[in-house]
Amino acid sequence: METQKIDQHGSKGTLYLVPTPIGNLEDMTFRAVKTLKNVDLIAAEDTRNTQKLLNHFEIDTKQISFHEHNTQQRLPQLLEKLQSGQSIAQVSDAGMPSISDPGKELVAACISADIPVVPLPGPNAGLTALIASGIEPQPFLFYGFLPRKKSEQRQALQNLKNETATMIFYESPFRIEDTLQNMAQVFESKRQVVVARELTKKFEEFIRSDLGSINEELTQHVLKGEFVLIVAGADGEMAPVQLSDAQIIAAIQAEIDRGVQPNVAIKTIAKQVGRKKQVIYNLFHQI
Structure with a gap:
């Protein structure tokens, strides 16, 4: 039996922004699976990675690669398909499109061309870490990845030194210790920080400390996977946990x-x- 395609808005197609699991496949929503099955095409950051997800949920929709290195080449092609009435779902390797991942250029192009954009709610590593951190959850500032060069990173942190909102950063295992050391030098060493790793996976872990001693504590842990750093804002305090x-x-x-x-x-x-x-x-x- 042929799968019924998603209704279009007039003669134009629709761009669907579909979040994918950040680790645990059970976090995929029913709506996300249905959307990926029903669209005409999936624009994926890495088609090989997304194919594993599609295979798991028995989705046979055709894919096309769309990432930071081919954005300008793909944009006219995708817009042409949308203008002709085809529906496209955009996905990144994990989490939400456009959040430290490709996506924003296609969204902006669709808006300029009056093509409907429909976002689906779903997994996001930053918010997942924030709500379990114990640090004041709002207001918060999502920063994502800091610059890689030490001098540029220190300047970015200097600009954030007096930020009072809780800050959310992403980091790789190869730079986590250097980044935390830079934070300790630029921010107050007593500033509270939570390092979250392997979110939603079997070995999910939250390491809670202050910037002055967090690297010492990291030596007791496996530095694997991508990390989320939740850093208290200036004068921010972590609420004590009430335990017997x-x-x-x-x-x-x-x-x-x-x-x-x-x-x-x-x-x-x-x-x-x-x-x-x-x-x-x-x-x-x-x-």
Whole structure:
């Protein structure tokens, strides 16, 4: 039985912006799957990567590559297809199109050409990390990836030094330590930071500390996958977590069971609950 195509807005096609899972495939929405099945074409950041997703959900829609290196070549082709009445879904490798990923140029071109643009809600690494960080969630500033060159990165951080909103950054495992070191030097070392990695995956992890000691704590963790950094704004404070003594002991033991050194685990939990490290040390060791 032939799949029914999505209704078009008049004679023109529609551009659908379809978020894809950032790790866990169960985060794919019913609407996203239906849209990818029903459009005429999928514009993908990496067709090989997207094909794995399509295979999982038994989607046989044709793909075309659309990424930062072929944007100018593809834009006229995609606009022509949309103008002729075809519907196109745009996807990035993970998360939302245009958020530190390709997408904005096609959206702007469609708006200029009066072609309908329909966004679908879905996974986003920055917001996923933010709501679990424990740092004030609003207002927030999404920055994405900082410049790679050290001098340019330090200048960008200098411009953000007095920002009072919580800040969201993306970073790779190859630059995470250098970036955090730069942050500690430009911002206050006591500034609260949460490092989130492997979001929605089996080994999802949140490392909560301050910029002055976060790199020391990272030595106890696997630096794998892309990272989200949630950094408190100027004068921002992380709200202490309310835990009973039994819950504190259990939380420390859980960290140790994951391979974290006992003293590091005690220090981490002490910061989360807003109590002195020595007090938590004595509690854990029943001194």
